[in-house]
Amino acid sequence: MRYAKPGHIEVAFNGSLAAVPLDAQFSVPAKGVTAVFGPPGCGKTTLARCIAGFQRLPSGFCAIDGEIWQDETTFRPPHLRPVTYVFHRPVLFSHLSVKRTLLYNAKQSKPALIDFDGVVELLDLASLLDSSPSHLSGAERQRLALGSALLAQPRLLLLDDPLILLDRPAKREIMPFLERIREQLTLPMIYISHDMADIERFADHLVMMKNGIVTAVGPLHAIQSNPALAVRGEAAVCIDTVVGGYDGRYGLIILRLQGARLLIPGPPLRPGAQLRLRIAASDVSIAREAPRASSMLNIFPARIKASLPFDEAEVTLVLALETGRSGAPLLARITRRSFDELGLSNGTGVFAEVARALPAVLPERLLITPSTPAGEARHVSVDARNKQKSDHGHDRQP
Template sequence: MTIEVDVALHREKGFRLEVAFTAGAGLTALFGRSGSGKTTVIDLIAGLTLPQRGRIAIDGTVLLDTARGIRVPVHRRRIGCVFQEARLLPHLSVRQNLGFGRLFSRGPDGPAFGTVVDLLGLAALLERRPAGLSGGERQRVAIGRALLARPRLLLMDEPLSALDEARKREILPYIERLRDEAGLPIVYVSHAVAEVARLASTVVVLEEGRVAGQGPVDAVLRRPDLIPDGSEAGSVLAVTVAGHDAEAGLTRLAGTGGADREGLRLDVPLLALPVGRRLNLRVPARDVLLATQAPQALSARNVLPGRVASLREEGTACLAEIACGGTTLLARLTRASARDLGLTTGQPVFAIVKSVALDAGLVPGGGGRLEI
């Protein structure tokens, strides 16, 4: 499934949007500061707004082509939308709200009611009214209603922004399941680095109505110039839960995509996740230390041998990309430290991962950071 977007919109108050990108399967995050044009792009794809110029196609089916006079109306686009607020019908039960999505079903096939209920964990909620649901539960029902309309694309416009941290932790695993199991491409709007790192396959960064950068999540989030807060730049590692040591209180994570035979190995405090579970692990650059010799008598459990793949200066800091375990870690250090270490491209080093910013939803009842 391929999504093609190339649109231009100029508004009277001076806002100009000119955005072009192509996305594939999985979850594509539209990422950027508030006012960068993310929601406007969602409205254009859904057909809620008409651009001065543009072409939008899903898997070869043209929904909009201003040059050819094509504009498929909203109700025929087969696009599901989930907004910041769930917008459920308050007088209907959860079962009836879900059934409401079926009224707008236009696809030749799609998930069965029971499949959606199981995917989103809604079985215990079916006879309840929206007023008796938590914010996270209401959003899960809104997602289910959108899925039961049998869309070919799901648009999610900051669906977690109105939720507190506890409710975000509640719903994130369901969005992961949706991404991995529903077989439906998702375009997801967010300005939160942690959400994007955890959920996205591809990231499109918007800045003042333009595409500032796009690509795989791990490549984009290593670039401070593409992140509103440059200090949040870091690596996104695709890992799998390889095993648990309950006595030691540790979980072993293994890299999933490296060519390195040994692969990446990380120990973290014990996680309540099954062996084989895949997840994205975000490692901020500020949490990686470098040494030119193997450190001795160190409390950190994760000391990873690697080589300097690149060096670049960012103001008073230096960013070093370290190739290790078949993946790339980003380390942020001062220019003085880089000089004192004599860092050069290709040099063998040891990366010491002192902490990992795992989303709090991966740690039952825990905070967002794990010291490892």
């Protein structure tokens, strides 16, 4: 018999639904964003529908934060599960205005999570309240769908690839609102997607699926160093850092990672703000000895945990940083010739030279401008991957 564990989302489904096999078992924290990643047709949506109760596998198990929704003797139907499901194509009533649509959902539940005014402010819906859903853009319709879902006061928000039907500008418009929900509400989310770039931007945990089977589960940065992702052409690791200060002379943000320090070009940020960095494997090189003089800003002692063949000419190294207390994983893609000539192997101590580290995004961070006192700030939404300078590799870290 399975037991529900407080503070966790626990799932175990095994069987077949409509000829789609499913072997999905995982346990993740009941907070933040858990992304479910895999190619189209791998069973992500089937898994989400089982969690929501839309589909049933008799031997399934589902528990949220210690509360059992399904086991050998229990099956709560969808309307008795405190979960809301946001589809990639929102289901909205065209005869109701935006305001009436929101109020309809607000009347169904007491505002334990967020109230009507809070949703309007969080999703910037004030200017749309009198509009008909049929007159909204794709991104605006998704904002309305998110607002309706939140006003149902769920304990779990299921997002089934909500950006898949949106073009690139619409995706850039809606993503900051998903980040607001993550940052401002204590609401766990399961985010279904086959786009790793979206997942890297704001997910905390990652569940990988292939052919209906869960193949890996864990914190995002840990799974990114898993061989299944590390050998991708665009392999990268995301690490969460804290702003420690600013070097105004050289325009460098000082970042902290459990005792380690990183420097990247950028505008001054509020000290203490969290910033997620994306470091691509192709932007990390390896040295056997600490360089005496280098143009690299960030050089860290590290140890090789695994070496993975990439193609005939290159190999991907999985590293563990040994600076401070971080132990953070890092990836490096180097040539096979360099691997052999440096005498590298698993367990070898090396120095990782990070040529470039890009903020995954700066979602409404408090940017400190030259004309703004340090105690004040203005909200700015920035897609840092497109706007940050690309050259992060000059002047060795002091």
